[in-house]
Amino acid sequence: MEVTTAFGNEDAAAMVAELRRNFASGKTRSYEWRVTQLKKIVKMVEERESEIVDALRSDLNKPAFESVVYEISMLKSSCKVALKELKQWMKPQKVKTTIVAFPSSAEIVAEPLGVVLVISAWNYPILLSLDPVVGAIAAGNAVVLKPSEIAPATSSLLAKYVKEYLDNSAVRVVEGAVPETSALLEQKWDKIFYTGNGRVARVVMSAAAKYLTPVVLELGGKSPVIVDPDVNLKISVRRIIAGKWGCNNGQACISPDYIVTTKEFAPKLVDTLKRELERFYGSDPLQSNDLSRIVNSNHFDRLERLLDEDKVAGKIVHGGQRDKAQLKIAPTLLRDVPLDSLMMTEEIFGPLLPIITVDKLEDSYEIIMSRAKPLAAYLFTNRKDMKNQFVKTVSAGGLVINDSAIHLTVHGLPFGGVEESGTGSYHGKFSFDAFSHKKAVLYRSFMGDAFVRYPPYTHGKMRLLGALICENILGIFQALMGWSSNSSLKDKTA
């Protein structure tokens, strides 16, 4: 282990104080500053693409294709959306006002929250670090990024290049593990954006509560896949594989975690999965260059524990090969794993895919809804009623019908969890919103002053006010003319 000077509480406090001063100077609020910084992020990932690919290979043995497509291109795409839309996002939004407040105009002004903290995860260490930073910068905040120490090559690459490319007076990277994170969490932030697991999320939210800091928590969960026998099997299976093993070998928060299908259909599904897996990754997937490895030995051991549990070990129907030295596990299918096994109670976050069978497809809902709400849920079907029922019944961060994992590329959709899978959302405009305060601004003149608002209060004032507040035009007229209405207010002189 390399010994570096520890980043303690005082360092964190000094850094935040400095960033607060720089934020107060107002420089991060300007449109120009935001645009320049966003363009620099694009420049950084373009110019350093090969180094990023190398870092991701070193941290996760991530295939270059996945690094470029799911991390670099996604990030560039979100910068591009922000650059294109930023002017629009920053524009105050006009709203209509009610008759009581007439004459007046009202708008909602998006303003930066201040100094924000982004704590990211190791599985998509570039995207999950910089994508929230894009939102924070677009919204005009000063931001500190704490990349995951579990992807050390990417962490140090981020520290190096963020310093080189971005404005250091307002954007910082702090590297480190638990002690550094704790020092950061001791500080007062105006927003904390955390990507990771539910256990740490609880720590983050409790720390945030001390200063009443709002949080976005991007967590995970067991994202189910329901497969209807009435389906285009080959394409469905390919899309499941692309979302499961094609995304960091199952180490993704929206990775399909388990499949539910009918008893009769299961053999056919398993056969097709096997065939397509072999087509994609060869007969010895441990040798394939197109699969990420398991991030470290802790996670390797964790996955082994799931596989080796007594009631699970005999359920493997495909794969199961592992190579501890290289931290590789082959795509593995299991059938009818007991619902109370570790594999079916914990988030798998790896290349194992259990298939649960039910008599009727409708029974899947019971299995899904008896668990915590997942970040994503997938359904493959051609039946319209099945789709409707799925959307109505299943609560999850996001739902995809007839595909997997692809919803996160749609900028118009908020990406985020619910309950155990997280709080808050981001992507596209939602990222901007996550780091903005929506200030209500009401412009009034001194004209049209309603005398009824002022004491001493009388019965007549009360009637008129009642009509005004409820925008009852007839009532206003009646009250002004001194006519009585059938209102029950009649006998209530103040």
Added chain:
Amino acid sequence: MDEIISSERLLGELRETFKSGKTTSFEWRKTQLQALLRLLEEQENKCFQALFDDVGKSKVEAFKDEVGPAKKAVVHALSCLKEWMTPKKVGMRLLLYPSKAEIVPDPYGLVLIMTSWNYPLDLALEPLIGAIAAGNVIVVKPSELAPATSSFLANTVPLYLDNTAIKVIEGGPEASQQLLQQKWDKIFYTGSPKIGRIVMTEAAKHLTPVTLELGGKCPLIFDYSSISSNLKVALRRLSSAKWGACCGQACISIDYVLVEEKFTSSLIDMLKTLVRRLYGENIETLGSISRIVNKRHFDRVCNYLKDPAVAASIVLGGSYDEKRLLIEPTILLNPPLDSAVMNEEIFGPILPIITVKNIQESIDFINTRPKPLALYAFTHNDAFKKRIVSETSSGSLVFNDVMIQYICEELPFGGVGQSGMGRYHGKYSFDAFSHEKSVLYRGYFPDLSARYPPWNGFKMEFCRLGYKIDYINLLLLLLGLKGHPKDD
């Protein structure tokens, strides 16, 4: 112990109701909102009585600030409900064609609403309206410091609303503590930052999202010279907001006024005359004003005045009647900035006036303090308005009026920093109790082989161009007219 078991049973019952799916139907939501409207209409007298008993609110004030806004909110929710519930369509990129995306509002499930005593009716009903509209099962915990309204709600709500889905639980701090131990899908709290922290810490144990409606010291920038032709209206608005809305016991009440030194004496003179006319000459003849909610708060507010330096700064009022829990409208001129009255939220009828050399300095004054729930500015100077909008931060910002933002349901109501998180009113109330679920529907054809391994240079280039939305090059690549990097 028994209470814990009984509240667990109660919540279990509510969860069963939610599971049955009945609260998610449009009809259920509509019926409940209509029933709530009926409650407000049929029980208006009882509402007035309870509000009078708890804080001495007059009927007009009770209608203007509580029954009226609540009714308006229900009517608004009823007229918009269908639209709010309709999934929002989302534009798609061509690469994913054919597909369809939408955002579906999902009810959170079991939600807890904890309210405060100063607007005990409206602050309970406004969030309740949002929670019903969004299709949740709900527990309302009214403040025990407004006991008459609390028991009114506990007794009346079950007569009108669906008892299997909406419950009112009364009680003090122990009851709140017990409720907070439970797992909720959303907690909506109105009150103080101190309790706000406790609520959020408890919520963290279950990762429950929270909306915290807190307070803060809301300043009024009084740009005297620019509004000199409208002084009469300006001062009326100031006075009615400060003393006419629950006697300053409101989270968006004016806490202190900033004015230029040279206008201080005329401002104070005019205020004195006006206050006497609106609320009475002295403590004996005081009228149209609420009392302080209880002895503890009465002592808290009076204690501000007992600080000798603060007492020396009194220019109007300052007397109180402990028996009736009444405090006279009181104006201070430049109390010490380090005194309690200038560092705590006053929440009472004391109004400090702080002088500045130039009114522009008020921006710095405000920015060195925690972000308030509301900021008010009386000015006709457009350049100054612009500066205030862009250089200060607050939950809401109102020019030339006070507190009126509360009844504009198109504006989000909520704080920032110390003044809270999350927002409500109108559609925002619905959103506060809904999870925005992303739904993506995909077709099967065309299915792009570039998405599937084994990876090669062609697939990489294809995806690169796809993200760039560079369809021309994409087409060229597909036609074999554009080169791509060699395989790894």
